[in-house]
Amino acid sequence: MALPVKDQLRYWGVAAVIFVLCLWALGDVLLPFVIGGAIAYFLDPLADRLENLGLSRMAATAIITVVGILGFALAILMVVPALITQLIELVEVMPSLFQQLRSFIEQQFPSLLDRESNSHQFLVSLGETLKSKTGDVLQSVAASLGSAINVVVLLVIVPVVAVYMLLDWDRMIARIGDLLPRDHAPTIKRLAGEIDAVLASFVRGMGTVCLILGTYYAVALMAVGLQFGLIVGFIAGLVTFIPYLGALIGGTLAIGLALFQFWGDWAQIGLVAGIFGLGQVTEGNFLTPKLVGSSVGLHPVWLLLALSVFGALFGFVGMLIAVPVAAALGVLARYATSVYLGSRLYTGLESADQEDL
Numbered sequence: 001m002a003l004p005v006k007d008q009l010r011y012w013g014v015a016a017v018i019f020v021l022c023l024w025a026l027g028d029v030l031l032p033f034v035i036g037g038a039i040a041y042f043l044d045p046l047a048d049r050l051e052n053l054g055l056s057r058m059a060a061t062a063i064i065t066v067v068g069i070l071g072f073a074l075a076i077l078m079v080v081p082a083l084i085t086q087l088i089e090l091v092e093v094m095p096s097l098f099q100q101l102r103s104f105i106e107q108q109f110p111s112l113l114d115r116e117s118n119s120h121q122f123l124v125s126l127g128e129t130l131k132s133k134t135g136d137v138l139q140s141v142a143a144s145l146g147s148a149i150n151v152v153v154l155l156v157i158v159p160v161v162a163v164y165m166l167l168d169w170d171r172m173i174a175r176i177g178d179l180l181p182r183d184h185a186p187t188i189k190r191l192a193g194e195i196d197a198v199l200a201s202f203v204r205g206m207g208t209v210c211l212i213l214g215t216y217y218a219v220a221l222m223a224v225g226l227q228f229g230l231i232v233g234f235i236a237g238l239v240t241f242i243p244y245l246g247a248l249i250g251g252t253l254a255i256g257l258a259l260f261q262f263w264g265d266w267a268q269i270g271l272v273a274g275i276f277g278l279g280q281v282t283e284g285n286f287l288t289p290k291l292v293g294s295s296v297g298l299h300p301v302w303l304l305l306a307l308s309v310f311g312a313l314f315g316f317v318g319m320l321i322a323v324p325v326a327a328a329l330g331v332l333a334r335y336a337t338s339v340y341l342g343s344r345l346y347t348g349l350e351s352a353d354q355e356d357l
Contacts, residue, residue: 023314023317023318023321024313024314030317031154031317031320032154032157032158032161033157033161034317034320034321035158035161035162035320036157036158036159036160036161036162036165037161037162037165038203038320039158039162039166040161040162040165040166040169041169041199041203042203042204042207043064043068043162043166044166044169044170045200045204046060046064047060047061047064047166047169048170050063050064057167057170058167061163061166061167064166065159065163068159069159177189191331191332191335194331195324195327195328195331198327198330198331199323199324199327202323202327203323203324205288205291206240206288206291208291209240209283209287209288209291210237210238210240211237212287213236213237213240213279213282213283213287214233214234214236214237214238214240215233215237216233216279216282217229217232217233217236217237217250217254217275217276217279218230218232218233218234218237219233220233220275220279221233221254221272221275224268224271224272224275225261225268226254226257226258226261226272227257227261228257229254232250232253232254232257233250235249235250235253236249236250236251236253236254236276236279237250240283247276247279247280247283250276251273251276254272254275254276255269255272255273255276258272258273302326302330303322303323303326306322306323306325306326306329307319307322307323309322310322310325
C-alpha cells in the first residue's frame with residue numbers, strides 16, 4: 001500500500017530542502033563536478049552513436065577523450081593566447097576610448113557635459129550605477145571561482161569527472177530508474193524524458209549555435225579589420241543562448257569599436273553592422289530552427305529569471321544549473337497544468353454530474 005499523499009509530500013519536501021542546503025553550502029566545491037557532469041551529458045549522444053557503430057562504451061569514451069584533449073590543446077595553443085591578448089589590449093585601450101568619446105560629445109553634444117543639465121546628471125548616475133553593478137558582478141564571479149578551487153586543479157578534476165561520468169552514464173541512469181518509487185516510476189520517467197528532450201534541444205542545440213555564430217563573428221570581424229574582432233566574436237557567441245542578446249551585446253560592442261576605429265569610413269562601419277545583421281538572420285531562419293527546434297519551451301524571460309535567481313542564491317554554480325532547473329520546472333508546470341485541467345477543481349461539479357448521467 002502506498003504512503004499517504006501527506007507523508008509523501010513531507011518526505012520529498014525534506015529531501016528537497018536538504019538538497020538546496022547542500023547546494024548552497026557546497027556550491028563552490030561542487031563546481032568541477034557540475035561542469036564535468038554537463039560535459040558528459042553533452043557528449044553522451046556521441047558516445048551512443050559510436051556504440052551503435054560497434055564500439056564498446058570504453059572505446060567510445062577513449063576516442064572522445066583523445067579528440068577532446070587534442071581539440072583543447074589546439075585551442076590553448078592557437079586561440080586562447082590571441083583571445084587573452086585582445087582582452088588585455090581592450091582593457092588597456094578603454095580609457096583612451098572613453099576620452100575619445102568625451103571629445104566627440106564635447107564637439108557634437110556640448111549640452112550633455114553641462115553639469116547643471118538633466119542629461120548630464122542622468123549620464124553620471126547611469127555611469128555610477130553600471131560601475132557599481134559591474135564591479136559587484138565581477139567580484140561575485142571572481143570570488144566564486146577563486147574560493148572554489150584553484151584553476152589548475154579545476155582543469156584537472158573536470159576532465160576526470162567528465163570521462164568517468166561519460167563511461168558510466170547509461171549505467172547511472174538505469175540505476176536511478178531502479179531506485180524510483182514503483183507507484184510513481186512511469187510518471188517520473190515520462191517527465192524525465194520530456195525534460196531530457198527540452199535540455200537536449202536547448203543545451204546541445206544552442207551550444208552548437210553559439211559555437212557556429214561565435215566562430216563566424218570572430219572570423220568575419222577580423223576579416224574586415226576590426227581591432228578586437230576575436231574577443232567581440234567570443235562574447236557574442238557566448239551569450240547567444242539567450243535569443244537576441246548575443247547579437248545585441250556583440251553588435252553594440254562591435255559597432256562602437258568600429259565607430260572609433262573607422263570613423264568617417266562608413267563602408268567599413270556598415271560591413272561590421274552587416275555582419276551581425278547576417279548572423280541574426282542566419283540564426284533565426286536556419287540555425288535555431290534546424291538545431292534547436294521550435295518546441296523547446298524555454299522562454300527567454302523565463303531563462304533570464306532562472307539565471308538571475310540561481311546566480312544570486314548559489315553564485316556561479318547556480319548559473320550553471322539554472323538552465324536544467326528552468327527546463328525541469330517548465331515541464332513540471334505544464335504537467336501540473338494538464339492535471340489541473342482534468343481535475344474536479346477546474347471542471348467543477350457539473351461535469352461530474354454529467355459523467356454520472
